[in-house]
Every structure is written in C-alpha cells, then in structure tokens.
Amino acid sequence: MSRLNSRTSWLVRSQLPVEYEIAETPELLSPGNLELLAVPGGGQGKGTRLVIVDDAVDALYGARIRSYFAHHEAAVEYLVLPGREENKSIERVLEVVDRLNEVGTNRLSTPPLVIGGGVVADVVGLAASLxxxxxxxxxxxxxxxxxxxxxxxxxxxxNYGGYRNRLGSYSPPPRTLIDRAFLATVPERELRNGMGEIFKMALIKDRRLFELLEQYGAGLIRTRFQDPEPGSDGVPGAVADEVIGRAIAGMAEELEPNLWEKDLQRSVDYGHSFSPLVEMRALPELLHGEAVAMDCVFSALIAANRGLIAAGDLGRIVAAARRIGLAPSHPLFTDADLVLEGLADTVRHRDGQQNLPVLTAIGEVCFLNDVSEPEIKQACEGMAELLESDSFGSLTPSPAEAGSSR
Ligand SMILES: NC(=O)c1ccc[n+]([C@@H]2O[C@H](COP(=O)([O-])OP(=O)(O)OC[C@H]3O[C@@H](n4cnc5c(N)ncnc54)[C@H](O)[C@@H]3O)[C@@H](O)[C@H]2O)c1
Ligand SMILES: [Zn+2]
Known part of the structure; x- marks a missing residue:
C-alpha cells in the first residue's frame, strides 16, 4: 500500500522570555563597588572567570582592574583584545573561545566579563553565544x-567576507554595567562619534534630549562627560547623566517591542538609511556616528522639501550637528548615484520596502515608502549647499586624529 498521503508531523513550540539589565554604576573599579563580582542569577559564582579587556582600556585601566579583582581575591584570568573595526573578526572570536576552554568556563556560574568598546563587546558577545x-x-x-x-x-x-556584521547572533548579556568615568580617556573624535547616535535618538523621539545637545553638547565633549572641578563652570554631572540616561532609555523603549527585528519599520534606523554605503566608501575617513549624523541631516532635507518639517527646524538640526562637531554634509552625500545605490541596498535589507524613517518634527518620525529619485537628487543638492557653507570644510582627519580612529 502506498504511504504517499500518510504524512505525520510533530510541532514543537516554546517561548523564550528575555530579560536583561543595563545599570549605571559610578566608581565601578573602586573596591567598594561589588557589581563586577556579582554573577547574574545571584552569588559570586564558583570557578574562574575570564575577563576580556580592550587593549586601550588595558593600557589605561589595566592596573586598576587587576588590583580590583586581586583585592577581592576573585578567581579571574585575563585576555587583552584590540578594539577598532578591523579587529571585529571571527579569528578573534575563536581566540576568546580558546581562552574560555583554557580557564574552564562553566555553563552558568562563571560568566565572562568584557570591558571595552563596541568592537570587543561584539566579539565577546558572539563568542559567548557560541x-x-x-x-x-x-x-x-x-x-x-x-x-x-x-x-x-x-x-x-x-565582519566577514567584506561585509559588516555578516556573522552574528541575538544574545543579550543578562547584565551591562555603565560608568561614565571611562569616558575621561576616550579621544574627542570617538566621543563625537558616540554623539552621532545620541543626536539620532534625540531627533526621532526626544525633544528635550535635542535641547540638551543644543545647549550642552559641545561642553560635554570638552569635559568628556566628567563632573566639573568644584568651583569651575563646567557642565554639571547631572546633565551628563541625563544625556546618557535619556539615550539609553530611548533605545531600550524602541528595541523592547521589536527585539528580534521582525518588524522592519524601525525608527532607530533613522540616520542609517543612506549612511552605510557612504560610510563604507569613505573608509577610513568617516566613523560610523559621523556618517549617521550626515544621514540624519540628509533625511531632514527630504522632510523639509516635502514640507513635513519647517525650514527653521532644518536649520536647528544643522546648527546642532555643527555645534557638537559633527559635519552635516560630505561630498559623497552630494553624489545622487551613490546615494540611490545605498538606498537600493537598504531596501533589500528592509525586505523590499523603503521604510524610510523621516521627521515630522524634532522628536517625531513617520515612515515613507514613496521617496522618488528626484527627491533624492534634490536632497543631494541641499547637501552640496551645506558643504559650501560648512565652516568645517573637508572632514579628512588630521594625521593625529587618523591615528586614533578606527
Ligand atoms: N551590537 C550592536 O547592536 C551594536 C550597536 C552599535 C554599534 N555596534 C558596534 O560597535 C562598534 C563600534 O564601537 P566603538 O565606537 O566603541 O569602537 P571601538 O570598540 O573600536 O572603540 C574605539 C576605540 O576606543 C578605544 N577605547 C575603548 N574604551 C576606551 C576608553 N575608555 N578610553 C580610551 N580609549 C578607549 C578602543 O580600543 C578603540 O581603539 C562597531 O563595530 C559597531 O558595529 C554594535
Ligand atoms: Zn548606528
């Protein structure tokens, strides 16, 4: 007898609740602060933990990190990994895996700890997820x-095969600890790079954050987000906390309902529609946040040309970018063919739709799916005009800056 129509199947359905914490905790490296010792899930763990440290952080804070763990007689071993984009490779992931084997990492009770910039965080995160x-x-x-x-x-x-973030995973760490004291040593250009993402967050959903950037952005960079000396007139520490706090809260609020990105209409993609290709073509001239800020302006030009935002708002956005040392335009953003090519790739990434987040006010977005070629060309002309009036001129970094860039 034929078994042709006798299909049998079993359906397995499960749910994975996800919860992870981002905590701001001052004086993280003071022996009195116990946050670094605590293991998610409780206690201080049993067994040896691998502590992976960014090379720049190791040079600046390595002694303090080691004396912190020595003070607490914690069982830890170290691995120093280089930051910077060119080191975001699968080879580095395997290096972490080898060290996890050597120290005998347990399934739950000896979570590795990564201290550093986004590059080492991404490398270690992928290693931990594998x-x-x-x-x-x-x-x-x-x-x-x-x-x-x-x-x-x-x-x-x-990064793999010439593509950014081509291999990766969704695996948030149960705990992220933030201490802005680390920013005291971050090169100024890297701080501006981070400001690009804060600028985006302000534009899409937080007018108060935008006003804080207008008023204090330049000062925060100058003082590297550190508390002013008593009696000096620096930006109050409370402002630094509010700016960082609002950016984190805004991001968390946007990501939470769409953590696995099943919905491809994401307002956090603002500033990330045209910039990826420009950023890659400009490498190593532009940092990510610098290209994002330009895309924010480009998208605001589209909005202004459609009458979605007032010309005055566009002017404020450009002025705010300049004030925090982010150039609003770049020659590549005046090249309509390149920008259109970038948009085409973004449409593929968004599975066939433009889903372009565009401002309807400072602090509000809508999504467009019908942005036309003439509109892109018009925005490119606007970027050319901005370039002419850009007091920063070319963004080519000085040799000193180039040395510190990714
Ligand atoms: N996982 C995600 O969803 C996500 C989101 C945004 C960005 N990223 C990734 O983050 C990376 C960018 O991160 P980044 O900008 O931190 O770059 P980075 O990690 O390369 O750090 C920049 C430079 O600063 C150094 N550094 C780190 N901390 C320092 C300190 N306290 N003082 C002095 N120097 C310090 C680093 O060694 C490096 O040279 C990109 O690869 C990007 O794709 C990932
Ligand atoms: Zn980004």
Missing part, C-alpha cells in the same frame, strides 16, 4: 558609543 551553544556574559562598555548604543543591543556580530 560557546557551549551559549553562556551568559557581562558587558562593561567604555566608549560613549558603546555606552549609549551597544549597551542596550541584543545583537552581537563580526
């Missing part, structure tokens, strides 16, 4: 960009 098919880890972001953006992210990833 190791034994996933072990928990703890993240301590030390650049502005990683504190306000990577800190909230569920994603990990490395």
């Amino acid at each position: 190791y034994r098919r996933g072990v928990p880890y703890v993240r301590v972001p030390t650049t502005l960009l990683s504190q306000v953006d990577v800190s909230v992210a569920a994603k990990t990833g490395v």
Whole structure:
C-alpha cells in the first residue's frame, strides 16, 4: 500500500522570555563597588572567570582592574583584545573561545566579563553565544558609543567576507554595567562619534534630549562627560547623566517591542538609511556616528522639501550637528548615484520596502515608502549647499586624529 498521503508531523513550540539589565554604576573599579563580582542569577559564582579587556582600556585601566579583582581575591584570568573595526573578526572570536576552554568556563556560574568598546563587546558577545551553544556574559562598555548604543543591543556580530556584521547572533548579556568615568580617556573624535547616535535618538523621539545637545553638547565633549572641578563652570554631572540616561532609555523603549527585528519599520534606523554605503566608501575617513549624523541631516532635507518639517527646524538640526562637531554634509552625500545605490541596498535589507524613517518634527518620525529619485537628487543638492557653507570644510582627519580612529 502506498504511504504517499500518510504524512505525520510533530510541532514543537516554546517561548523564550528575555530579560536583561543595563545599570549605571559610578566608581565601578573602586573596591567598594561589588557589581563586577556579582554573577547574574545571584552569588559570586564558583570557578574562574575570564575577563576580556580592550587593549586601550588595558593600557589605561589595566592596573586598576587587576588590583580590583586581586583585592577581592576573585578567581579571574585575563585576555587583552584590540578594539577598532578591523579587529571585529571571527579569528578573534575563536581566540576568546580558546581562552574560555583554557580557564574552564562553566555553563552558568562563571560568566565572562568584557570591558571595552563596541568592537570587543561584539566579539565577546558572539563568542559567548557560541560557546557551549551559549553562556551568559557581562558587558562593561567604555566608549560613549558603546555606552549609549551597544549597551542596550541584543545583537552581537563580526565582519566577514567584506561585509559588516555578516556573522552574528541575538544574545543579550543578562547584565551591562555603565560608568561614565571611562569616558575621561576616550579621544574627542570617538566621543563625537558616540554623539552621532545620541543626536539620532534625540531627533526621532526626544525633544528635550535635542535641547540638551543644543545647549550642552559641545561642553560635554570638552569635559568628556566628567563632573566639573568644584568651583569651575563646567557642565554639571547631572546633565551628563541625563544625556546618557535619556539615550539609553530611548533605545531600550524602541528595541523592547521589536527585539528580534521582525518588524522592519524601525525608527532607530533613522540616520542609517543612506549612511552605510557612504560610510563604507569613505573608509577610513568617516566613523560610523559621523556618517549617521550626515544621514540624519540628509533625511531632514527630504522632510523639509516635502514640507513635513519647517525650514527653521532644518536649520536647528544643522546648527546642532555643527555645534557638537559633527559635519552635516560630505561630498559623497552630494553624489545622487551613490546615494540611490545605498538606498537600493537598504531596501533589500528592509525586505523590499523603503521604510524610510523621516521627521515630522524634532522628536517625531513617520515612515515613507514613496521617496522618488528626484527627491533624492534634490536632497543631494541641499547637501552640496551645506558643504559650501560648512565652516568645517573637508572632514579628512588630521594625521593625529587618523591615528586614533578606527
Ligand atoms: N551590537 C550592536 O547592536 C551594536 C550597536 C552599535 C554599534 N555596534 C558596534 O560597535 C562598534 C563600534 O564601537 P566603538 O565606537 O566603541 O569602537 P571601538 O570598540 O573600536 O572603540 C574605539 C576605540 O576606543 C578605544 N577605547 C575603548 N574604551 C576606551 C576608553 N575608555 N578610553 C580610551 N580609549 C578607549 C578602543 O580600543 C578603540 O581603539 C562597531 O563595530 C559597531 O558595529 C554594535
Ligand atoms: Zn548606528
């Protein structure tokens, strides 16, 4: 007898609740602060933990990190990994895996700890998600960009085959610890890079944050988000906390309902529609946040040309970007063919739709799916005009800056 129509199947259905914490905790490296010792799920764990440290962080804070764990007689071993985009590779992931093997990482009770910028956080996050098919880890972001953006992210990833973040996973660490004291040593250009993402967050959903950037953005960069000396007139620490806090809260609020990105209409993609290709073509001239800020302006030009926002708002946006040291335009953004090519790739990434987040006011977005070629060309002309009036001129970094860039 034929078995042709006798199909049998079993359906397995399960749910995975996800919960992870991002905590701001001052003086993280003081022996009196016990946050670094605590293991998610409770207690201080048993066994040896691997502490992975960004090379720049190791040079600046390595002694304090080691004396912190020595003071508490904690069983830890160290691995120093380089930051910077070119080190976001699968080879580095395997290096972490080898060290996890050597120290004898347990399934749950010895979560690795990563202290550094977004690059090492992404590398270690991917290693942790692969190791034994996933072990928990703890993240301590030390650049502005990683504190306000990577800190909230569920994603990990490395570059592969010439593509950014081509290999990765969704595996948020149960705990991320933030101390803005680390920003005291972050190069100014890297701080501006992080400001690009804060600027985006302000534009899409937080007018108060935008006003804080207008008023204090330049000062925050100058003082590296640190408390002013008593009696001096620096930006109050409370403002630094509010700016970082609002950026994190805004990001968390946007990501939470769409953590696995099943909905491809994401307002956090603002500033990320045209910039990816420009950023890659400009490499190594532009940092991510710098290209994002330009895309924010480009998208605002589209909105202004459609009458969605007032010309005055556009002017404020451009002025705010300049004030925090982010150039609003770049020659590549005046090249309509390139921008259209970038948009075409973004449409593929958004599964066939433009889903372009565009401002309807400072602090509000809508999504467009019918932005036409003439509109893109018109916005490119606007970027050319901005370039002419750009007091910053070319964005080519000085040799000193180039040395510190990714
Ligand atoms: N997982 C996500 O969803 C997500 C989100 C946003 C960005 N990212 C990734 O983050 C990466 C960018 O992160 P980044 O901007 O932190 O770059 P980065 O990690 O390369 O850090 C920039 C530089 O600063 C150094 N550094 C780190 N902390 C320092 C400190 N306290 N003082 C002095 N120097 C310090 C680093 O060694 C590096 O040279 C990108 O690869 C991006 O794809 C990931
Ligand atoms: Zn970004």
